[in-house]
Amino acid sequence: MDSANSSRFQDVRRGKMESLYKAFNDLNWDKQKSLTAEEIIYFLNINSENNKFDPTLAEKLLNFMGMDNSNTITVEDFIDYYMKFDSDLQKGKEEINNKLLSKKNSLNNLEEQCNKYKNEQLDSEGLCENAKLTIEISDMEIRTDFGDKNMVKIIIEILYNNEVKQKIYDVNPDENEINKIFEFKPKSKTDNFVVILKCISDENEEFEIGRREFPLNEITLQEEYSAQIDIPDSNNEDSVGAIINAKILLYWSDYQFYVDKKNETEQKIEKIQNTINETDKYCKIINNIYLKNMKIQQPPNMDNIQWNDNIIKPNNENAKFSYIDIDKNDSRMNNDEFSQPFRNNNAFEINTNDDYRNNNNAKSLNFIKFCGICILGLGFADGCYRNEFPNQLLGLLIFLNCYNLFGYNSERVKFFNKFNFYFCLTLLLLDVIWMFNYFSLGTHDKIEGGYNKFTKLIVAISIIAKGFCSVILFNKK
Numbered sequence: 001m002d003s004a005n006s007s008r009f010q011d012v013r014r015g016k017m018e019s020l021y022k023a024f025n026d027l028n029w030d031k032q033k034s035l036t037a038e039e040i041i042y043f044l045n046i047n048s049e050n051n052k053f054d055p056t057l058a059e060k061l062l063n064f065m066g067m068d069n070s071n072t073i074t075v076e077d078f079i080d081y082y083m084k085f086d087s088d089l090q091k092g093k094e095e096i097n098n099k100l101l102s103k104k105n106s107l108n109n110l111e112e113q114c115n116k117y118k119n120e121q122l123d124s125e126g127l128c129e130n131a132k133l134t135i136e137i138s139d140m141e142i143r144t145d146f147g148d149k150n151m152v153k154i155i156i157e158i159l160y161n162n163e164v165k166q167k168i169y170d171v172n173p174d175e176n177e178i179n180k181i182f183e184f185k186p187k188s189k190t191d192n193f194v195v196i197l198k199c200i201s202d203e204n205e206e207f208e209i210g211r212r213e214f215p216l217n218e219i220t221l222q223e224e225y226s227a228q229i230d231i232p233d234s235n236n237e238d239s240v241g242a243i244i245n246a247k248i249l250l251y252w253s254d255y256q257f258y259v260d261k262k263n264e265t266e267q268k269i270e271k272i273q274n275t276i277n278e279t280d281k282y283c284k285i286i287n288n289i290y291l292k293n294m295k296i297q298q299p300p301n302m303d304n305i306q307w308n309d310n311i312i313k314p315n316n317e318n319a320k321f322s323y324i325d326i327d328k329n330d331s332r333m334n335n336d337e338f339s340q341p342f343r344n345n346n347a348f349e350i351n352t353n354d355d356y357r358n359n360n361n362a363k364s365l366n367f368i369k370f371c372g373i374c375i376l377g378l379g380f381a382d383g384c385y386r387n388e389f390p391n392q393l394l395g396l397l398i399f400l401n402c403y404n405l406f407g408y409n410s411e412r413v414k415f416f417n418k419f420n421f422y423f424c425l426t427l428l429l430l431d432v433i434w435m436f437n438y439f440s441l442g443t444h445d446k447i448e449g450g451y452n453k454f455t456k457l458i459v460a461i462s463i464i465a466k467g468f469c470s471v472i473l474f475n476k477k
Helices: 003-026 037-046 055-064 075-117 254-291 359-381 389-405 411-441 453-476
Strands: 132-142 151-160 163-170 180-184 192-201 206-215 225-233 236-251
Touching: 003 075, 003 254, 037 055, 055 075, 055 254, 075 254, 132 151, 132 192, 151 180, 163 180, 192 225, 192 236, 206 236, 359 389, 359 453, 389 411, 389 453, 411 453
Parallel strands: none
Antiparallel strands: 132 180, 132 236, 151 163, 151 192, 192 206, 206 225, 225 236
16 A cells, blocks of 8 residues: 555544544543443434434444443444444455456356357257266265175276276275266266276175166256265175265256356346445445534545545534544554454354344333333322322432433433432332231221322332332343
């Protein structure tokens, strides 16, 4: 990379990093703050178009960072991971484009071959001039018992149309020595060939272990077939004397061969193009978060941006840290692979179709809002009988605090969540004690303060509402 391109590369990288810091500045989140998976989703959503980050891409990003519901990551490390994920997407896109170009070149060559052989002449058996049958022996396992005979050689013979070809091996040949290709000129696509297995003793006696006939009409495509050929034991037809693994190819038409390859290549090109379209979509979503924190509109290509300090939006007075403080000589800027603190992950090795579940949080948010209003209303409804100010206060706090409860968990919000939990739990226990005393006294209508069945109903509903609130607040405190 020459100096001009290197400088431009560093400017683009610095601009992207500063835009992410600016986004966190707006939330007043310190760069050492620990982010949960829920907070990361919140950040991605509010910085995306229509406040909705693609759920599948979010899942890929979280997996890339090794995040789950129990893990946390600092803002600073999240930015590093986010940019590494972006970098891997871009590199993957280049690799896929190169693969697409290679496949298109192959397709052009195959089309030329199709045109070359489109007028080929086949004989009465449907075979072209270049037709051939190849049988490649790749592995062999001898299972027969030679008894008291000492065998020193193994012979494989292929018999096809009265033509015999053979290969001689040691009894225990090496894997590298076993490979042997037998080639024949086919007469018909419905012929059969026979595999014969023999052995030679140290006294130069030859014995046949067994033979197996293979029908060519089982081959329907002009591609290599892997076949396991079981050779029956000639001394015991119920047992297998040997197993031979072979690769079989029956080639009968040049034109049909290239047509099949052309169709296969077209299908691969379609799949690659779909992958490119999906990657383009993901790259656009990733870049939208950078662009949302800039003064400029989205250009045709992020690389066209002339990065400088004026591109990033101002208004950073209340931030705990500043993107202006980022050192242009930061080692992370000069490390093309962002080697630390990243794992050896690859954005394209992640494979999942599950959406990140924000719906549960939304349902919990609405439910705790309802419970807060319920507790507040019951506090006022029962206030004519006893002092219900604590219940009124609790309902109000829960209702107001739930707006931040499922958005992001800053230290301040976490503190209020914990406070509300213990406050709610205390009032819940007091209500339970009151209800116990109410039933144990036996003179319900004569209790001081005028408690009656209406009060009992109010307290019972309040206990249920506080119970649900306690469970939700316990999970979020």
